[in-house]
Amino acid sequence: MKEYLTALKYLEGMQSWKNESLLYYKLYGNHAELNDLPNEDKYARLCLATALKSNNAEAICLAWQAMASNYTDQYEAGNNKLLLDSALYAGKQSLQVFKQQEDYIILQSQFAIVALNIASLYYLNIKPLQADSMKHYLQLAMVSGNKNNNTAVQVNSLAMLSHYQRQQGNMAGAESSLLQAKQIAENVKVKEHAVLHRLYLSLSEFYEETGHYQNALQYYKQSKDAFATLNNVQKQADIHLLEAQFNMEKKEQALYNMTQKATFRMKQIYLYIGIIILAFAGLLFMFRSYNYRLKYSIKKQQLLQTEKEEASLLAKLQEEERARLYLQKQDAELRAQLHQEHVKLKTEEAARLAAEAQLIQTQKEQLQKELLAGALHLEHKNDMLQNLKEKLQTEQISGKATRQLHKIINEEIRLDEDFENLKTELKDVHPQFFSRIQQHSKQKLTALDLKYCAYISMKLSTKQMALLLHVEPTSIRMNKYRIKQKMGLAKEDDLESFIARLSEI
Known part of the structure; x- marks a missing residue:
């Protein structure tokens, strides 16, 4: 098998499909004899694949035959009915190819097999027995075997027919078939002792079954003689094979010795040539050296x-690089200094603006307080004058004194308009104060309520507010409580803190 595998490696890439198919067929046959089912299947399939690529009728016919035998062996090992159908299909494919390409097939006995x-x-294997199909293919085998002088096929066909006839009870037909097979096997020039051995043994078994023991013994002896002759022939063949192998080995050894001598001479020649080449190479090396x-x-x-020159240029480049780095450093320092100055100026400008804003806010608050105080003082004075006028109208005093008082009161009343102007100015300074007070109140506040809120915003104490309004401190506290209720504040909330937060918004 090694030789076949080596040959296959040699044929790789050559697309010699026919030769590859034949080699795969040989490998299939060897593995089939060894009962190696996996490799038998593998090489049978490779044989068919390469045969189909070759488009050679004989190779394809042989490959389908290999597949049929492979499927049969696989069936006998596993009893899978599908494999039996595959075996029949493959066998029929082989016969079909043979019929179509008979003139191109050298091995004509292949059809009979x-x-x-x-x-x-x-x-x-086919159950129930399909006798007509069996007889049909037996007839084909016998006709082809007779045509191609294939004794083994004819004898085996008649032996199978005889066995079938014995099963059917046709003993006369079974005997006739075996005797016809005996006549064919004995009348050939070159006896096939293996065929004769099996045939005589079948005749012996037949006559033993039918009670003709003398005939049975006679054919049994002939079977033994045929087997002995077969062994002698096999031994002679083995001897001839060994002699051939020995002679082949002697020739191969002689050829090997001659090859070794030739190889040695060639080595000597190569050595001399090598010495000359080395000498020439030495001279050439010296010259080139x-x-x-x-x-x-x-x-x-x-x-x-x-x-x-490169060192000089490098030194010059390094000097220029140092100068460039120094300038970059100076530029970076200058930029950092400018940045610091810029940050410093921005900081100082921000501080100045913040101080100015704070000063403006302080002045604004101071002016607001002054305006509010003046407005409240003016309102208080006008209230006092109004009360005085009303009292003068109800009490009796001299006419001159009355005229003087009226003059003074009228002058003072004229100042009422100043309160509204002051109030307007107060709104300009703090325009949201009174409206914000009204917005945060749950009930509308009166002018007196707003006055109290203004006093509270100015942070005047209860005592100071009582002196300005000429009322008791208790009245001031009651008015504060009433304003707190209008504002919707809780009992724990502080009115002064609430108004102070509204003033700061």
């Missing part, structure tokens, strides 16, 4: 000069 195998499948040294010396001088 395939037909006999199909008949055997029908007889041994001298030439190389000369070129190396010149190249070294040029390299030293180049390195000197």
